[in-house]
Amino acid sequence: MARRKRIPYDPPHKHKRRRRRSEFMRADQIFLSRRMMIAKAGVVAAFGALATRLGVMQLRQGDAYRAQAQENTIRQVSVPAPRGLILDREGRRLAENRRAWEVRVTKSELPEEGTDERRRVIATLISALSLEDVLAIRPSAVPRGSQETVLSRVATMMGYTDEQRFSAMSSWMDQINSRASYIRVTQLSIDGSARFRAASPELPGVMVMNELEYLIESVWAPARPVTVKQDVPRDVALQLRANAMYLPGVEVDDTAMARVYTGGEVMSHIIGYVQPIDAAALYDPRNMSPARNRIYDQNDVIGQAGLEDSLEDYLRGVKGSLFEEVDVNGVRTRIIPNTEREPEPGDNVTLTIDLEFQRAIGMALEKGIERAVEKKREENAERAALGLSEWKIPNSGAVVAYDPRNGDVLGMVSYPYYDNQLFVSGLSGRKWAEYQNPDKGKAFVNRAVSELYPPGSTFKLFLAASALSRGTLTTDQTYNCRGAIRVPYTFNIAEGTNYACWVAWQGGTPHEVTDVYGAITESCDVFFYNTAVEYIEPEGGLGPVYYWDYNLNQGRIVSDEKHVFDGLGIDALAEDMQTKFWFGRRTGIELPEVAGLMPDPAWKRETFADGQSWVVGDTINVSIGQGDLTCTPLQLALNTGAMGMGGRYFRPHLVSQRVDADENVTAIGAEKIGDFEIDPVHVDVVRESMRRVCHTSQEVPDQSKWPLTNPPDEEDPIIIGGKTGTAEYGVPDDGYENEELNTYARDTHAWFTCYAPWDEPEIAVSVVLEAGGDGLAVSLPVADEVLRAYFELTGRRERGRVLFREKLPI
Known part of the structure; x- marks a missing residue:
């Protein structure tokens, strides 16, 4: 029996229904398609432009851009x-x-x-x-x-x-x-x-x-x-x-x-x-x-x-x-x-500076300030007991050592110092403030050339030389110092202004009759009042200006004799100080410096708004280096050195030579800048007086004043010529209940200026200690140590007292 042929099962869910494509597109599909086309066209255009630009840059501008690229590198x-x-x-x-x-x-x-x-x-x-x-x-x-x-x-x-x-x-x-x-x-x-x-x-x-x-x-x-x-x-x-x-x-x-x-x-x-x-x-x-x-x-x-x-x-x-x-x-x-x-x-x-000598000067100055501090503290204790305010404790000063033969500045020290290395490695604000602080000495100020001080009695040297040269003073002329003078007012001669000699307000014995040698040696103020104030007859027919001798302690006139002034006069004095000597003008050293001031009547009229006239008291103040008269330590050293040299001035300089990269040497030699043209006879009067300030004999040095330069074991004497100065500044005292005891004394700067050797000068030294007190007590020992260091350096004194026995290595 023939088999039946099976019909295969074909489930419906496995079939995909094919949609039939519509012959027409919807609107949203058309829009999407156009966007894609525009985008694609944009991309193509951009790449086209880029390609075109690259072509231009490479083909047409290539050389320019290569140069620019090289310049950038x-x-x-x-x-x-x-x-x-x-x-x-x-x-x-x-x-x-x-x-x-x-x-x-x-x-x-x-x-x-x-x-x-x-x-x-x-x-x-x-x-x-x-x-x-x-x-x-x-x-x-x-x-x-x-x-x-x-x-x-x-x-x-x-x-x-x-x-x-x-x-x-x-x-x-x-x-x-x-x-x-x-x-x-x-x-x-x-x-x-x-x-x-x-x-x-x-x-x-x-x-x-x-x-x-x-x-x-x-x-x-x-x-x-x-x-x-x-x-x-x-x-x-x-x-x-x-x-x-x-x-x-x-x-x-x-x-x-x-x-x-x-x-x-x-x-x-x-x-x-x-x-x-x-x-x-x-x-x-x-x-x-x-x-x-x-x-x-x-x-x-x-x-x-x-x-x-x-x-x-x-x-x-x-x-x-x-x-x-x-x-x-x-x-x-x-x-x-x-x-x-x-x-x-x-x-x-x-x-021109030797570092070894410079350091020795610095040490001498520091020790001098320490001595001045001790003395000032003792003095302030006495003032406190009298009910007077304290005077400033010293913290600053300056020393200048100058070779008067050629202008070499051998040493220049201003104290307090500052650390210049900090400006390279970094200076703190605290340190900067400390350096700027006036109470700590204003360390940035170079006191040797940039600070001004009244020269005090050191000025008497130059006043004497000027008066001698103009004939208003002779070596035979004398004046009697009774401790003070009273200059009566022209409008009321029953009243007047008292001008004391320094011995009076220090309670010392008046100098009495003295000549120019004694006046410089003992620094008699009354002598120099007479030397400076000229003969004046004020308007009104009251006669010439005069003074009476006055006893400051007793508060009364001690003589009926009128002493008529007949001295040099401020005009001649100011002219000589600014032309023959070196006051009121810069020296020309390589550092910034101030000129100082030699006041005169024209200056006073121009300076004060009400056109004040110059009066006798102004000349009296100037005669003893006070009032508005100011100078620098360098100027004083320059003038002192010129006095020792008989009048020759050489410009002070710090640079001895410059050597360039090709080893060409530019030497800075001595530059003579003036001569004060005063008769050597008159100069010798002042020089001899300066010698008497420092020594009682021309042959035997005063070892008590110069224990370092001229110690007992030295057989070779070094004679020195110099002058002390105690320059007043600040507010005068008036604290005594008894008005007659008020001397109106003020705090003082301590000066000493000198040159050595006296007969053949090699070095001039000026020392100032701000608020230092007595120049003889505190500034002269500084000069002694400086001179000893110099003569150890030159070989005239054996090394070891001031300088180290071994020379500072080079």
Whole structure:
């Protein structure tokens, strides 16, 4: 039986129903298709444009872009010139250069301003480098018309004196008128920062900012690095370098050259220091080349004080340059051959100063100040018992040693010193405030040339010489000192002004009858009152101006005799002091100096608003080196040396020679600048009187006054000519209940000036101790130690009493 054929089962769910394509497309399908076509066309167009642009760049502009790419990788770099060395007269290095770590910042490579990343980088540097706050002025933020008011307030808050205020405000105004975006006023201590921040709402344009922030904001070329700190400790520098990838814009360089001051603090006022250049110096026309190009970059250092400043043109050298290739990270890959121009080192400068002698002078001055402190404390105890206020405790002074034969400055010390190395390694705000503090001696002031003092009785030497030369004084002339004089008022002769001799207000015995030799030796004030005040007949027919002898202790006139003045006169005196002698004018030394003042009637009329007239009392004050008469220790040493030399003046100088990079030597020789042209007979009168101040005999030295220069065991006497000076200053005493006991005495500066040897001068020395008291008691011993050191140095005295037995190594 045939089998039936099975019909296979075909389940319906396995069949896919095919939809029949519609002959028409829906609207949404048409829209999607168009979008795809537009997108594809856009892509094709973009690639076409890109291909076209690439073709143009490669085929038509290829050379230009290759040059631009090369320019981006090859850059010109200036190569700093080694700064010239400063040497003492024996060749010892006082200022040199050494390799050091330096941290720089490039503003354009820092993270974007206002970001956390930038704040982190700034904070890291401030912490690592111990950067402190500075006081700055933003000129554009100071309202026009209120600049003087704002600057005056800043100067007041800084505690400046009138002289400092004038100088600072002039400097700030100059910088405001320049293109400087910020002006750095000073570094601030923590307390100073707080004070100025609190006052900032009242001081528009004045701000407290960190030193790093100031540097970043004040750069004139953001793409160029600016030095943040020099002479960075090695461990700090290495730590920063190890984190370089986290400090964008920060560069750590171990090939920088830092200035090193090896002479010590005793040389600080002479040498000065260097600092990074500020905006005022950067844009100063004097710091431009003849082609009006800048000599300096924002990363350079420049001399800021002392010889570093005044000899900047010689010390800085001439920069070199090269072209270098750098990678994308700014790291040098190679120096382009034949593009290097070597820098020219600055001149090496040799001074007239011997470091060994300079240090000996410093030690002598410090010991002198210590002696003055002891005496002043004893004196203040006595004053306290009398109910009088205390006088100032001494903390400062100056010594100048000068060779009158050629003008060499052998030594120049101003105390207190400052550490000029701190301006390289970093000066804290606390230290800056200490150096500026008047109560601690104003360490930045070079008292030898920049501080003025009344010369006191040392001035009598030059008054005597002037009066002798003009014939108003002779060696036979005498005056009687009864302790004081009374000059009656022209409008009421029953009253008058008392002028005491120093012996009266010290309770001593009057000098009585004395001539010019005795007057200089004993420093009689009454004698020099008569020497200076001219014959005057005031209007009104009352006769010539005269005085009575007066007893200060008894408070009465002690003689009916009228003594008519018939001396030199202020006009002749002022003329001689400013033409024959060297008062009231600068010496021309290489350091910034002040001229001092020789007052006269014209000066007084011009100085005082109400046109005050010159009176007899003014001449009396000047006659004893008081009143408005002022000079510097250098001027006094110069005049003293000229007296010893018979009238010849040589310009004082600190530099003996300069040697350039090619070893060409420029010697600085003696420069005669004047002669006071006084008859040698009259000069000898003064010189003999100076000898009597120091010695009672021409052959035998006074060993009690000169225990170091002329000790008993020395057979070779060194005769010295000199003069003491005790110059009053400050507020006069009037504390006694009994008016007649009031001498109106004031605190005093202690002077001594001298030259030696007396017959053939080699050295002139001037010493001043501020508020030191008696010149004979405290300043003469300083001069004795200085002279001993000098004669040990020259071999006339055996080494060991002042100098070490072994010479200071070179």
